[in-house]
Amino acid sequence: GQNIDQPTEMTATEGAIVQINCTYQTSGFNGLFWYQQHAGEAPTFLSYNVLDGLEEKGRFSSFLSRSKGYSYLLLKELQMKDSASYLCAVKGGGNKLTFGTGTQLKVEL
Amino acid sequence: DVKVTQSSRYLVKRTGEKVFLECVQDMDHENMFWYRQDPGLGLRLIYFSYDVKMKEKGDIPEGYSVSREKKERFSLILESASTNQTSMYLCASSPFRGQFTGELFFGEGSRLTVL
Numbered sequence: 001g002q003n004i005d006q007p008t009e010m011t012a013t014e015g016a017i018v019q020i021n022c023t024y025q026t027s028g029f030n031g032l033f034w035y036q037q038h039a040g041e042a043p044t045f046l047s048y049n050v051l052d053g054l055e056e057k058g059r060f061s062s063f064l065s066r067s068k069g070y071s072y073l074l075l076k077e078l079q080m081k082d083s084a085s086y087l088c089a090v091k092g093g094g095n096k097l098t099f100g101t102g103t104q105l106k107v108e109l
Numbered sequence: 110d111v112k113v114t115q116s117s118r119y120l121v122k123r124t125g126e127k128v129f130l131e132c133v134q135d136m137d138h139e140n141m142f143w144y145r146q147d148p149g150l151g152l153r154l155i156y157f158s159y160d161v162k163m164k165e166k167g168d169i170p171e172g173y174s175v176s177r178e179k180k181e182r183f184s185l186i187l188e189s190a191s192t193n194q195t196s197m198y199l200c201a202s203s204p205f206r207g208q209f210t211g212e213l214f215f216g217e218g219s220r221l222t223v224l
Contacts, residue, residue, distance in 0.1 A: 033212075042199060042215035043152070087152065096167065097213065099144075101151035 002026045004100035006088050011106045012078055020073045020103045022088035033097065034062050034073045035087040043087055047073070075105075083107045112136070113216035115200050121222045128187040130219050132200030140203045141183035142213065143167075143175065145196040152199065158183055190223045197221075 003025045012018040024032070031050040035043040049055055049064035049071060061074040075082055085102040092098065116131035134141065142157040144167075154167030156175040164175050172194060176184045183202075187194055197220050201213040 035213075042217050043213075044215070045212045048212065089152075096154060096157065097142075098154070098168070099152040101149060 002090055002092055002098040004088055004090055004098060006086075006100045006103045008101070009104045009106070011108060012075075014078055014080060014107055014109055016078050017074065017076050018078060018105065020075075020086050020088075020105065022071045022073070022100060024069050024071070024088070024090050024100075026069075026090050026092050026098075028093035029066060029090065030093065031091040032062075032064055032071045033089040033091065034060075034071075035089060035099075037085045037087060037102070039084070046086075078107050080107050080109075113200055113202055113214050115198075115216040115219045117219050118217060119220050119222075121224065122190050123224055124191060126187075126190050126223075128190050128221065128223075130185040130187075130198055130200075130221070132183045132185070132202075132216055133181050134183075134202040134214070135181065136202065136204065136214070137180065138202035138204045138214075139180070141177065142201040142203075143173075143183065143185045144199045144201065145169070146199055146218075147196050155185065187221075190221075192223050195221060195223045 006022045034046040037043040047062040054063045059076045064071045085104050087102045088100040089097045113134045143155045144152045146152050153169050158164045158177045174186045197218050199218045200216040
């Protein structure tokens with residue numbers, strides 16, 4: 001089976017940097033994904049890590065350590081529109097993605 | 110842009126009714142998925158499909174069935190709706206059968222209330 005843990009809520013200030021952590025335990029591993037979901041909307045894909053290290057995409061970066069079962073999503077220069085839920089998901093064997101429960105990020109002035 | 114369309118945004122049904130949730134994607138994707146999303150439980154996979162007439166159980170298939178008669182359409186069926194099936198249902202698709210990268214394209218969701 002798969003177990004994915006991430007904090008339930010986080011609060012950060014506009015313009016700051018925030019790191020959202022995700023730990024996982026899986027019976028197989030073929031990649032870790034981050035999705036963003038605004039309230040009342042569908043999730044949208046942010047990033048994908050399959051090898052250890054940092055993947056950067058604009059203001060967002062995602063890091064993976066397979067040996068530690070650990071990932072984080074780093075958001076820089078926070079904007080109010082970044083207030084959303086951030087979902088960590090792991091691809092095990094086959095074509096299934098298993099999602100964590102999500103971290104609700106609130107960006108304040 | 111990929112478009113995944115779910116037939117109804119909001120539905121209210123009675124216990125015991127048969128419920129159909131329809132999903133259509135316009136990008137010729139092989140893979141299609143049905144998830145439900147509940148507060149505190151996140152997204153949980155109900156069923157998925159790699160190809161027409163093919164289906165695989167996800168993590169919580171009990172009480173649900175699916176149908177994929179055409180590549181672009183994936184239907185979720187609640188044979189006899191129960192109150193614990195009140196939830197947000199999300200359909201998703203992705204390309205590349207056998208080469209799934211993990212990037213899912215989601216529909217807007219169908220919020221089902223069972224009374």
